[in-house]
Every structure is written in C-alpha cells, then in structure tokens.
Amino acid sequence: MELHDYLRILHKSWILILVGTLLGVAVAAGYSILTTPKYQATTSLYVSVRAGEGAATGDLVQGTSFARQAVTSYVDVVGSALVLDKVIDELGLDTSAQQLSSQIAASSPLNTVLIEIGVTDTNPERAAAVANSVGKNFTDVVVNDLEKPDGEGASLVKIETIQPALVPARPSSPNVPLNLVLGLLLGLVAGIAVAILRSVLDTRIHSQHDIAQITDSPILGGIALDPEAKKRPLVVHVDPRSPRAESFRSLRTNLQFVNVEGGPRSFVISSSGPGEGKSTTTANLAISLAETGARVALLDGDLRLPKIAEYMGVEGGVGLTDVLIGRVELADVLQKWGKGKLFVLPAGRIPPNPSELLGSTAMARLLGGLTEQFDYVLIDTPPLLLVTDAAVLSKLCGGAILVAASGSTRKNELAGAVRALEGIGSRLIGVIVTMLPTKGPDSYSYGAYIYGVTHDFDGEETDLGQTADRRTLHRMRRG
Template sequence: MELHDYIRILHKNWLIIVVTTVVAVAAATAYSLLAPPVYTANAKVFVSTSSVDSTADLASGNSFTQQRVHTYADLVKTAAVLQPTIDKLKLPLSVEQLRPAVSATAPLNTTVIDITVTYGDAVYATQLATGVAQQLATVVEKLETTNSVQGSPVRLKVVQEAEVPGAPSSPKKTLDVALGLLLGLAAGVGIALLRSTLDTRIHNEKDLERITDVPLLGGIVFDRNAKTRPLIIHADPHSPRAESFRTLRTNLQFLDVGRPERAFVITSAMPSEGKSTTVVNLAIALAETGTSVLLVDADLRRPRVEQYLGIEGGVGLTDVIIGRVTASDAIQRWGTTSLFVLASGPIPPNPSELLGSSTMSTLIGSLASEFDVVLFDAPPLLPVTDAAILARLVGGCVVVAASGKTRSTQLGAALDALVTVGAPQSGIVLTMLPTSGPDSYGYGRYGYGYSEPGATPQRGKAKR
C-alpha cells in the first residue's frame, strides 16, 4: 500500500482511533488517581577485605571482593537478612510478603551493593532499606568468619543510609497518561489496519484495480431515499445522484466503440446491489438526449422495471419469445419520451432456457437494429446463470457492484462466470458511493466528465 492508502484507512477509522485513545488515556488517568502510592528508598553498602600488606595483596583482595559481591547481593532476599529487619521494625509482614519489595544490585567492576526497597509508606521504606543494609553486613561477617580470633576478612559498611523520599515513585501521573496516550494511539491504528486487512468489500476504484482490469464506467452516489424515489433522474434531475447517471451515460457512449450494436446487459454479482435502479435511470438519462432507448426487463425471476416505471407488465418478453405476441405489440412507450420498455411478462419455469434460445438470439439482433441503445436488466450472476447466457448473446455486459457491500471474491466470481461462457466484460459501475469521507464520489474523481441535460440529441434509427 502507498502512503495515501494508509491515510485513507486512518481517515475511515478515525472514530475507532479516537475512542481507543480516549479509553486508554482514561484508564491510565484512573490508575494514576486510584493506585496506592509506592515509595522507593535506596541504601549503599561498601564491601572491602582486610589484612592487606602489599600492592599485590591489594589487587588480589579487590579481585576477590568483586567476585563475592554478587553473592552478597543475593543474600538480601534471604530470611537471615529480612526476618531480623522485620523484627527490629516490628512490621506486620512475613518474609514472603517483604521479599518482593526488596532488591539488590552490584554494579559491574565495583564493590558496592545498591539496596532498594519499595513500600507503601515513605518512612518504613527508608527504615527498611537502611535496616536491610545493616543486617546484610552482620550476616556476611558471620558467614565469612572462619577463625574466631582473626575475625572476618570481609567488611561491609553502610556508606549511604536511605533518605525519606519526597514523592512517590509510583504512580507517575504524567508518565502514565503519556504512556496511555501512546498505547491508545498504537492500539487504534493497529485495529484500523487489521480491519482494513480483513475487510474484503469493494469501496472504491483502488479496490477494483486489485482484482480486475475491467474499466470503471462511473460511480453512483448513495441516496438513502432510493427505495422511495428510484427514478431520481425524473424525481430530482439536478441532484448529485442524477448527475452520476448522466456521467455514466456519457461514458457508456464510448464503450465498445468497435461494436455496431449498442446493446448491453446490466447485471450484478449478488441481489440488492442497485442494478435495476441503475439500468432504469441510465435508460431515462439516455432518452433525455433524444436517443431511442429500449429497456428490456430480462429478469424473469424477480422483475422490477415495470414497478419502477409504473407500466403494465402482464405482457412482455416471455410472450414474445414463445411467439404469443410480436415485439411491436409488447413494447410500450414511456410517456412522451424516446424511452421504450419491454416488460418481463409472465414468470416462466425455465428462464435460463428461454434467454439462451435461438429465438431470443434473433430477437436481440432485431431489437438492436431498431433502437439506438438496448439495455437488458438481467438477474445477478452468482445465484443463476441467466445473465451470463444473455450477455454472451448480446455482446456487451456492465456489472454493477455496491460500494461497501459487494465483496471482492463475489465480484471476481461474477466476472469469472462471464469468462466461462465467453461473454464480454464491458465495464463496472460502482453504486452506493458515499458523498463524504475518503471513499466519497466527486465529479471527475475517476477522471470522467459528464454531459449536461441539454446535450445535443443523437438522432438514430426508427422511433416508435
């Protein structure tokens, strides 16, 4: 992914990042306010050897002390050191309870032991650090004494007694909040990237480019009132959604320019992706320019064109295929426009067979020669084979995909279904594009222009 892809992901998931960061900062703040304070006190013990008579003895004794000093540091957590300290301070603790609060380190190449005690009371922390240091010196002296007359050759001296800390070592409010902020941001960005990785839905042109080379013809912006006013070209001709269809109209005119017949199947991968509303509005947009347009409802399973256009659908395509009526008798004109409609007719038990018949092939050629543009509204590609069969006969196919809904695997399988039967893949239309945000659609976003409603009409073949 490129930089702008990451920016788009962060833009899309900004709310998650903000919420995660706020929660992390709130948790860190709550911890800082509610956690009991802990104080840290430090004491230092110097380790030396006695009976040094020469420079050689001095070097030998220093080497011996450095070797043993780490052993002495380990003795700090033993009961021999801790229990007498507890008894002296009269603390209500056991050795097991005190042991985690005490630690000792011996810096490299030194003979000094640093003793650290963390405790909930500053005074007790100070007394414990000093007491442990004093008791360690006593214990080591006893352990190293092998001759009662000469005494111990090793001496431990407390060179720095612990001082009462002026502020708790934990919690540190500023540091905790800063860490919460960084962790929250990191978690939010991580969640955003994970969501993007797991999201296989198609959102924009970039997503299409990753799965296919089929050109994008245009994008149709989302309209929450699409179900109540599907004919947006007719209901609100100056809305952004209406202009989206005019952009699609312009781009369709340059599609498959080498093919004399301007006939296209409009389908989708799955149901409810907006194919029927797209084909109806596209047909109206084409008719606006004076082009003679025939809209054929070839969805013989769930026809929608008659419902959207408000025409009678009792007689239609199925009647023409079986020879019950002629195409001229079944085709209806929509109002006073140059848009003509061939309804689906009665729903047959064998839609695939009818659409793939030789009669249908002959009918397609006849209609394509009589009208400037013929659009077929076909069922989705994945549930049934009707659209793939019809596209092979028509010679042009436009696949509709819904932004934020259609998955890349579904669109890929739909395009493969066309390839399997030898049907063309003319182009793709993205529907339900948001009007704001990183995936929003704007005129020219994909490099396409759009024609005005008053564009020069195309005068063509016979009008009915």
C-alpha cells in the same frame, strides 16, 4: 498489500483506531489509579579491607581485590534471615524474614566495592527506615559475625554507609506518565491490528481496488447510496440536479466512450445477486441517455421478477414475452416514456421457460430490429449467479454490464458472475458500483458535485453531467 492499501484502511477505520487508542489510555489510567503507590528508598555501602600500618602497596591492592570479590557474596547476605530477623526486631515489624526479603533488592555495580540496598514499601517513611536498618544490621552481621577472626582480633572487613536512605518524596510505582504512553501505544497498535484484520477478513466489495483484483474491465461509474432510493427510484427524473442524478450522467458519459468494436450498442445489465440496484440503475441510465437526444429502448428482460414497469409507471400486463411468442406486435406494446426518445418494453406475463425464451431466435430477431431503430438498447436481466438468463441473452447483445453494490456484493460473487460471462464468451463492458458511501475512502472519487459545479479527479471544474474519470475513459478508448 501496498502502502496505499494500508493508508486506505487507516483512513476508513480511523474511528476504530481512535477508540482503541483511547481505550488503551483509559486502561492504563485505570491501572495507575487502582494500583497502590509504592515508594523506594536506597542506601549505599562501601566495603573495604583494613590494612595495617606500613602496609606495602601490594597488600593494599590485594585488599581491594578481596573486597571486590567479597561484595558479590555480601549481596546475597543482605536478604538473609540472619540480617532481616534483626531488622524486624529493631523496627517491630509485623512480618516474616521471607516476606520482608521480597521488598529488598541488593546489587553491586560491576568492578566496584559498593553495595546498594533498595527497599520498596507502600509507606515512604517505613521504606527509608527499613533500608537504613538493613544497612546497619548487614554491616554488623558481616563485620562482627561473618568476617570476625577467631579470638579478640578486629575484623579486617570494614563496611561504611556512604549514602543513607532518605524518605522518598514521590512513589516509584506506578509510573503514571510511562503507563499512559505504553497504554496509548498498545491501544494504537491494537486498533490498527484490528482494522487491518477486519479489512483482510472482509470479503465484500468496497473500492475500485477490490474490483481491479477480480476483472480488468473498467469501472463505468459509481452511484452513491440513497436511503430513499425505493421511494424515488427514478432520481434522474424526479430530482435531476441532485448529486446522485449527476452520477448517472457521468455514467452515461463513460458509456458513450465504450468501444464496442463496431457492434450493436445493446447492453445486458445484470448483477451477481439480488438487491444490488441493477433495475434502478438501468432505468436511470436509460433516462439520462434519452436526455442527450438519443433514441433509447429499455427492455425488462427479468422474466422472473420484473421491476421496470413498476419503476417507469407503465402498463406491464403485455410486453416482451407476448412479442416473443407472436401474440402481439412490437409496435403495439413498445411504450413511449417522457418527453424524449425513450421507449419502454415491459416484461409482460411471466413464462415458465424464461431462459429458453430469451435465447430463442425470436429474441435475436427482436434485438436485431431494435438495434437498427435505436441508438441504445438496455436490457434489465436477472442476477447471473441465480439463473442463466443474463448469460444467454448477453450472447445476443454487444456486451454485458455488471452492477456491484459497495459494502454488499462479495468478491467471490462478483468473480463468479465474471466467470459466468467469460465461460460463454460474452464480453464484459464494465462494472457499475452502486450504494457507495458519500463520505470516506470508499466514496466515489471520480466526480464530486458541489452546488451545481462538478470537479473531476484532477480538481478542475467541468460542466454538469460531463465529468468522467479520464483514466477509465483512456482504458475504454484503448478497447
């Protein structure tokens, strides 16, 4: 994945990332609130070795070296029962030496004769009292018990308190600001990780990049998602000024630039699976082409589940199948639609052998005649992965156009449809992406329509219905 892929994921999943970040902050705040505050009090001791009067410089140096070596052992004495039992008795604490030892931390900075004793407790006054008591009793144990010479002589080791423990004003834990920052960072990282993982595991088509990974064929257009599509399938006719209708006109413009290498402008329109909007796309594309004055023939080649007659509001009892078997003449069932030069040929009665009928010589003759009479011939066909009808029929046409639904069609399904066409030598003209969201990184960015003004991808104003992705057109012109 490249940088722009990660940026797209962040853009698309910003709500998830925000929720993860807020959740991390909330957990950190909850932990800080529920955690009992603890206070730390620290006392510092200075260890030295007494030197007699008139001691030489070498004796002083030896005494200092001894003290530095001794403090490493004295640190371990701080938490011993010998010291802590006296602390417990002095302060009247209801605890054991072992339990009290877990609250005490003693250390000595490197190459010094200092000992720092820290005590952590939920009560700040008690923390300071225990720290001072530990320091005092530790001094007594070392000087008067451990380092006192035999007899009545004074100990050569001297320990003095240079910084008594003070009552802490603020708790040492929890560190609320630090916890909140850590919670924010961990929540942010977790949200980004989940967003990237979800994107990696998501096998559905969402963007142009997803399609580019499957086929080099251009994207002819993008159709926005319309929740009312089933109620008004012919949006170009019933709501011609809507953004969705304009996207069909943009698709029309792109299709007009397709280089068919001098072949017939007859196209099979199919999809990898059902429910991807191929029939409504075919019907609206036919209407938008007819708006330009072109002669357009719209055929319902889905002889298994025909929809064109229903969408176009024409009689579908007699149609393509009847022409192919010679029961009726084409002129008798080819129905003119609307005010333009659009003619509709419904499917007719559903036959028992659709694939054989669509791949027959009669179908080839029919298409030959239609391409001579019409500027465009659009054929709605069944999904490629379910039956072979579309693949068979595409051999008789100028090429095939695949419809893929954003957020619905899976990458392996689209790849399978592309392989089905390539396997028989059919030409894939391009891909139409349907059900695109109107907002977000997966929305169609080739033309944004606002109040009757079209803005192309460069941000320049163009006439309605004439915008097209220049990069896509350039690829199509190159063939």
